[in-house]
Amino acid sequence: VPTSTGIRARVRGELIQEIKAEARRQVAEAGGSALSLRAVARELGMVSSGIYRYFPSRDQLLTALIIDAYDDLGAGAEAADATCKRNDFAGRWRSVCHAVRDWALGHPNEYALTYGSPVPGYHAPQDTVGPASRSTLVLAVILRDAGVAGALHNPFRPEDRPALSTEAKAQAAGATQALPPPAHARAGTVELNDVPPDAVVRALTAWTQLFGFISFEIFGRFVGVVDDTDAVFAQAVTDMGAFVGITMPARPLRRRPRSTPG
Amino acid sequence: VPTSTGIRARVRGELIQEIKAEARRQVAEAGGSALSLRAVARELGMVSSGIYRYFPSRDQLLTALIIDAYDDLGAGAEAADATCKRNDFAGRWRSVCHAVRDWALGHPNEYALTYGSPVPGYHAPQDTVGPASRSTLVLAVILRDAGVAGALHNPFRPEDRPALSTEAKAQAAGATQALPPPAHARAGTVELNDVPPDAVVRALTAWTQLFGFISFEIFGRFVGVVDDTDAVFAQAVTDMGAFVGITMPARPLRRRPRSTPG
DNA sequence: TGTACATCAGTGAACGCGCGTTCACTGATGTAC
């Protein structure tokens, strides 16, 4: 019976987790480029070369962290989506957007690792693209569901409604096909056939806005301009939801807990 | 006569420019954290310690580059704005947004330096905040001018118009006051008294969208999703201009020149 | 115009640091008969 092999494998798995946890701690403190195998080993009471039993190189450890971060964010987005009634598209949109921001503010350096400028000298391998799209896919599914339910309307007054260029329309069709199947095969490929192309383009725009806001907040762009970022973010989520075409009823502001200084 | 002193000062100034140019080249190639005083000196045929005659530390050289980058971007935005008739708010909005993106795509690593995740171990000093706000100020002035001219309308159909939370409204008032005077004192403080608070909040949202899109494009988020980023960006600029409240007439797509592979 | 002195640019050696990765090794843990 290979139970003894199982024990070795389990211990090995646990140590891999410990290494990642310590590496994550370092990334959280000083950013991705500060990740050092020697420092990780030191902290674990190990000699530096010992790490090589578990990760073949620094880059592979970094890759593992990045994949975990994407998966963590994606799981958070999926969980936030799951708390809402399926036909409450405004609620789902809000819930997922706030979950993405909450995760980012809770893990600023992991956010920087995944959505900031790439770590110098590191190039992401193919394995990251599945997990990377997981959170985006949640938003895409909301869009699709709203489209299928006929709950997407162009929200602009006729006289203010911008024309959709033929080139942008073509891109909307392309993006519809391009959505990859989710990492853990929770669902099949997302088809956006029931979403009008102008709404697809506005959704792409909203997608960039969501992460643009979060990046600005984490990288300090709002200092001296906006202090109550909770309020402005919530308003932006509402406005952009409406912009995409979801009807967004008013809702009281839910705040993030703030850490109280000693 | 101090003309001889003048000569020394001029030569000194030129070498400072050469050092910055070489440093910029390195940043453009490998990112901000790869900037090395030794490498700069080497490339200039100088011994590494010689640099210290011109910059007291690596961080100060990096700061100089960052300030230059902000100023370059800001000057580009101002120039783009200046090409338009003052009351052509749609044209000014488009022109400035495209100028910001053009600059960013032309200087991806300087963009990463300024709008990406902060360089590890580096903390930006106070001198950068003036230049940093220069490009933003151009957008703010367009918003103000449109407001003063009565050219801002809430573009949403009444039934899709999101409510403005009282907290967000308060932030709009704050942001109005907070806009700093421009770096080179081209104009006084920008007052947004004639811009309705909901439009101010939507403008903040559009601001984050602009840089969010550019960051996604430069950091490779669109790979496999959108290929004609020119088209989608132009559409996003149009849609977001309308979202803010500017009437955006249709306009043919102007493309960025693409580099043709050898 | 000519000399004495001060300023400044650039040199070269050195300090001390931490890094990723390799390699031959020692024991301990598990496997097969």
Added chain:
DNA sequence: TGTACATCAGTGAACGCGCGTTCACTGATGTAC
């Protein structure tokens, strides 16, 4: 159940690298009388 062997985890020394910064120095360039 007991022994012989293979696997694997972790060690410790070493290689070679590039970095930021300091410091005492040598000449050349400019200044003052």
